[in-house]
Amino acid sequence: xxxxxxVPLPAILGQLMLGLVNGSFYALLSLGLAVIFGLLGxxxxxxxxxxxxxxxxxxxxxxxxxxNYWWALLLAPLAVGLLGMVIERLFLRHLYQVEPVYGLLLxxxxxxxxEGVMRSLFGASGKSYPVPPxxxxxFNLGFMVLPIYRAxxxxxxVTVCGVTWxxxxxxxxxxxxxxxxxxxxxxxxxxxxxxxxxxCTYGAxxxxxxxxxxxxxxxxxxxxxxxxSLVIVVFAxxxxxxxxxxxxxxxxGLVLGLVExxxxxxxxxxxxxxxxxxxxxxxxxxxAGLFGKEQ
Amino acid sequence: xxxQIITVxxxxxxxxxxxxxxGLYPVFLMKLLCFAMFACAFNLLLGxxxxxxxxxxxxxxxxxxxxxxxxxxxxxxxxxxxLGGVAVALLLGLVIGAIAVRRQGIxxxxxxxxxxxxxxxxxxxxxxxxxxxxxxxIPRGSLLGVVGLGNDRTMYYFVLAVFVAVFVLIRRxxxxxxxxxxxxxxxxxxxxxSLGYKVDRYKLMAFVLSASLSGLAGSLKALxxxxxxxxxxxxxxSGEVILMTLLGGSGTFLGPVIGANVVVTLxxxxxxxxxxxxxxxxxxxxxxxxxxxxxxxxxxxxxxxAQRSGSAAL
Numbered sequence: 001x002x003x004x005x006x007v008p009l010p011a012i013l014g015q016l017m018l019g020l021v022n023g024s025f026y027a028l029l030s031l032g033l034a035v036i037f038g039l040l041g042x043x044x045x046x047x048x049x050x051x052x053x054x055x056x057x058x059x060x061x062x063x064x065x066x067x068n069y070w071w072a073l074l075l076a077p078l079a080v081g082l083l084g085m086v087i088e089r090l091f092l093r094h095l096y097q098v099e100p101v102y103g104l105l106l107x108x109x110x111x112x113x114x115e116g117v118m119r120s121l122f123g124a125s126g127k128s129y130p131v132p133p134x135x136x137x138x139f140n141l142g143f144m145v146l147p148i149y150r151a152x153x154x155x156x157x158v159t160v161c162g163v164t165w166x167x168x169x170x171x172x173x174x175x176x177x178x179x180x181x182x183x184x185x186x187x188x189x190x191x192x193x194x195x196x197x198x199x200c201t202y203g204a205x206x207x208x209x210x211x212x213x214x215x216x217x218x219x220x221x222x223x224x225x226x227x228x229s230l231v232i233v234v235f236a237x238x239x240x241x242x243x244x245x246x247x248x249x250x251x252x253g254l255v256l257g258l259v260e261x262x263x264x265x266x267x268x269x270x271x272x273x274x275x276x277x278x279x280x281x282x283x284x285x286x287x288a289g290l291f292g293k294e295q
Numbered sequence: 296x297x298x299q300i301i302t303v304x305x306x307x308x309x310x311x312x313x314x315x316x317x318g319l320y321p322v323f324l325m326k327l328l329c330f331a332m333f334a335c336a337f338n339l340l341l342g343x344x345x346x347x348x349x350x351x352x353x354x355x356x357x358x359x360x361x362x363x364x365x366x367x368x369x370x371x372x373x374x375x376x377x378l379g380g381v382a383v384a385l386l387l388g389l390v391i392g393a394i395a396v397r398r399q400g401i402x403x404x405x406x407x408x409x410x411x412x413x414x415x416x417x418x419x420x421x422x423x424x425x426x427x428x429x430x431x432x433i434p435r436g437s438l439l440g441v442v443g444l445g446n447d448r449t450m451y452y453f454v455l456a457v458f459v460a461v462f463v464l465i466r467r468x469x470x471x472x473x474x475x476x477x478x479x480x481x482x483x484x485x486x487x488x489s490l491g492y493k494v495d496r497y498k499l500m501a502f503v504l505s506a507s508l509s510g511l512a513g514s515l516k517a518l519x520x521x522x523x524x525x526x527x528x529x530x531x532x533s534g535e536v537i538l539m540t541l542l543g544g545s546g547t548f549l550g551p552v553i554g555a556n557v558v559v560t561l562x563x564x565x566x567x568x569x570x571x572x573x574x575x576x577x578x579x580x581x582x583x584x585x586x587x588x589x590x591x592x593x594x595x596x597x598x599x600x601a602q603r604s605g606s607a608a609l
Contacts, residue, residue, distance in 0.1 A: 043401050091586060100401045101347045102585050105541070108534055109581025116574035124571075229412065232530065236409040239402065269420055276413035280394050283406065287397045 007265050010144045015261045021150050021219065023257015024157035025051075025212050027250045029234045030241065031161055032208035034249040035168070037238075038181050039201045042092060042103035047234065048227025049111040050206045053080050054213025055222045056118060059129050069132035069218075076214045077207035084206030088199045111228070118224035126221025153215050160211065161250045168246055177201065181244075236279040242292020252290060303549075311455055321447035322519060323563065328458045329516040330559050334539040334551030335465055336508030341537070342546035343469050344501045345481040346396075349404045350411025351509050351536050353391070356528025357414055358384040358510030359517035363430040364423045366518070373436035373444060377514045384510020385503060387414065392502035396495050399484070408530065415528045429524035433517055444518070454515055461508055466548055468504065477501055509536075538577065541584050544591030553592055 029047055036044050057076035061067035067075065087110060095102050131149045138147040168174040180187045180194050188194045213227075220226060237256050241248030256275050264271040282290060315321045333355055340346045362380030365371040371379065395406045418424045425431075435444035444450045468474050476497050480487045488494050517523045526532060535558060543554025558577070565573045584591070590598060 043405060091582065094586065098589070101404060102589070104347075104349075104401060104404055105537065106582060106585040108537075109578045109585065112534070112578030112581060113575050114578075116571055116576075116578060120571040120575070228530070232408055232412045235405045236412075239405055239409065243402070272416040272420070273413045276409050276416075279406070279409055280413075283394050283397055 012262075012265050013144045015265045016258060017144075017146070017150060017261070019258045019261015019264070020254065021153050021257070022260060023254040024154050025216055025230070025253075026234055026237050026257050027161050027253030028157050028208050028212040028215075029230070030237045030249040030253045031164060031246065032205035033234060033238050034241070034244065034246055035164070035208075036202055036205035038244050038246075039177060039198055040088075040092065040103070041096070041100050042107065042202075043100070043235070044202075044205065045104055045107040045231065046087075046111040046114065047107075047206075047209050048229075048231030049114040050080050050084065050209040050227070051213040051216070051230065052118065052222075052224060052227035053083070053114060054210025055129070055217040055220075055226065056122070056213075056224075057210065058214045058217045059127055059222045062129065069214075072214050072217075073211065077210040080210035080213075081203040081207030085199050085203035088202040092202065093195070093198075111231075115224050115228060122224060124224060126223040126226075129217035129222055131218040149218060153219065156215060157212070158254075160208070164208070165246055165250065233275050236275045238289075240275075240279050240282050240289055242289025245289070245291040248289065248291025307549075308459075315448050315451050321451045325447075325451055325454045325519040326516065327556050327559055328454050329512050329519060330536075330539065331552040331555040332458050332461050332515070333509055333512035333536055334543070334555040335462060335548075336505050336512060337536045338540045338545055338547075338551040339465055339468065339508070340501060340505040341540055342550070343474065343481065344477045344498060346498060346502070347400075347404045347537070348395075348502070348505070348533075349408035349537070350391070350414075350530075350533050351407075351506070352528050352530065352532035353411035353414035354384040354388055354506040354509040355513035355516075355532065355536075356418065356523070356525075357387055357513070359513035359523045359527050360418060360424050360430065362514035363433045363517045363523045366436060367430060367433050368423065372439070373518065374439060376436070377511065377518070380514035380517075381507050381510045384513070385507040388503040388506025388510075389499075392499045392506065396498045396502065408533070411528075411533060412530065415525070415530070418528050419525060424523075427525065429522060430517070431522045433521045433523070435518050435521070450519065454519060457511070457515060461511065462548070462552075465508070469548075473497070473500070534581075535577070538581055538584065540591075541589075542580065542591055544594035544597070547591070547593040547597060550591050550593035557592075 029051060033044055033047055036042060054076045057079055058067075058069070058072035061072050061075065062069070091106055091110075092103060095106060135149045135152050138145045139151075140146075166174075168177060176187065176192055177197065180192070180197055184194050216226075234253075237253050238249055240256065241252035256278065259278065260271055260274055263274040270277075286292075314324050333351070337348070337351050340348055340351075358380035360380075361383045362376045365379045366373065366376040391407065391410045394410065395403050398406060419426060435450060437443045438453065442449060442453075444453060469477075476487070476492055479490075479492070480494055480497060484494060513527065516527070536555075539554035539558045540551045541554070542557060543552065544550025558580075561576070561580075562573060565576060569576070588595070
């Protein structure tokens with residue numbers, strides 16, 4: 001049997017596959033974070049909580065209302081996105097005038113509230129969400145078995161990331177968004193409703209997190225704290241990619257997922273920390289991040 | 296005004312001295328002091344240098360673990376154990392600080408948070424920390440083999456003495472020429488650079504000081520309670536110390552002390568009554584603080600007084 005670093009090849013490919021699945025979640029989450037940061041200048045600490053709420057929305061939808069996976073993919077991001085818009089309107093909007101760290105602190109508080117509420121209602125233990133019937137089983141590729149659901153997660157998130165990138169970089173709506181990022185006052189003067197644009201952007205970023213949550217529900221345990229340490233990894237991913245960069249967020253999300261998977265094969269003890277170590281190295285070597293521009 | 300401030304301090308000192316005789320549980324009082332010390336150390340960064348570190352539990356917790364391990368497994372004396380813990384916190388602060396001060400504001404917060412998470416995972420996986428179980432049965436030992444600290448009241452006065460020393464030290468640092476440079480950086484960093492100050496070096500110095508004093512607080516907490524758990528190095532603790540400082544009033548001397556007392560007392564009593572809802576309440580206080588109460592208790596009081604009679608410094 002072929003081995004690399006003394007590990008059988010199928011095992012490595014399996015771990016790389018898992019890494020790529022994690023990388024898909026990182027990419028979706030860091031993309032939303034980057035979009036929000038670009039326009040609002042807010043680092044959304046509640047991103048992990050919204051991811052968790054997305055997964056719970058799917059779980060509750062199935063358990064209590066019989067809403068299947070495919071509808072959950074649509075409805076959960078919508079519901080969580082609406083919640084995000086309400087939060088932007090009620091709280092975040094009043095903080096744009098003060099220092100950006102207050103946005104971080106506010107969203108941290110919101111994350112605590114969301115996690116506390118879910119823990120009180122559902123307990124701390126994880127719930128399992130079934131893989132939808134259509135995506136069960138796996139392809140036999142000869143050298144390894146590829147679970148269909150995992151392939152679907154990678155495909156879906158790469159597609160969503162690509163569409164989002166296209167929307168922002170290549171459409172009229174995206175050009176307004178980018179213009180508002182550069183100079184909100186001027187864009188407002190041209191008759192574009194910037195506050196509405198900001199509210200919808202926050203909602204969209206949050207919806208991406210919730211979508212990641214629904215995609216993750218069948219492969220991880222749905223629990224109130226599932227997002228709380230993930231959000232820190234995603235922060236590191238965004239710092240590595242360079243804060244404002246959309247493409248940077250997507251690419252570094254996927255690549256770091258792969259790197260994490262590879263570390264699990266070579267040196268499992270370090271797999272939790274490898275992203276943070278890479279972040280430290282990148283900061284020493286290129287403080288603005290790999291895709292970021294030096295201000 | 297000065298007389299009023301002195302009155303406040305004298306009253307608080309008297310209260311602290313007689314507190315164990317007022318029927319209050321000494322271990323709880325010591326816990327209050329440890330977290331007050333932690334918040335004061337944190338405030339040195341947030342309040343006086345305006346650097347929001349989101350990972351201060353790393354220094355607090357790492358020092359607690361190291362002290363606990365040294366005293367329990369290595370048989371070190373109490374003072375040596377504390378110094379060992381603080382030394383580790385200092386080194387961690389030096390390494391993490393050196394990386395983090397390369398970026399400002401929001402980036403600084405994210406970087407300190409991520410690197411603190413690295414420390415958390417190391418504590419989770421390392422052997423000497425006991426992993427998920429943490430360290431238990433840490434002996435308090437004695438002061439240089441002379442005064443036994445097993446007695447709660449003796450330990451209380453020891454912790455109180457260290458706390459007062461740290462409090463005075465922080466006041467001294469803030470009012471020193473070094474502290475004035477920190478204030479200049481807080482007010483306008485580019486100007487401080489243009490005046491020729493090596494801003495990064497000052498910020499790193501403040502960071503290391505803050506990390507070391509946080510470590511001291513963690514070490515004492517380990518000895519007081521006799522155990523260290525993963526929650527001491529977790530992001531939740533990092534968030535809580537921010538809340539304590541913010542709620543009491545960042546950039547004031549007494550603010551963090553009051554904030555720490557309020558938050559720890561709330562947690563202690565609420566967790567019995569409302570269970571998991573306590574984190575909802577803490578989160579709600581966070582939101583209220585950030586939205587309408589950014590000056591904190593002491594900051595608000597100071598503003599009221601300052602409107603009437605010039606400046607004040609509690």
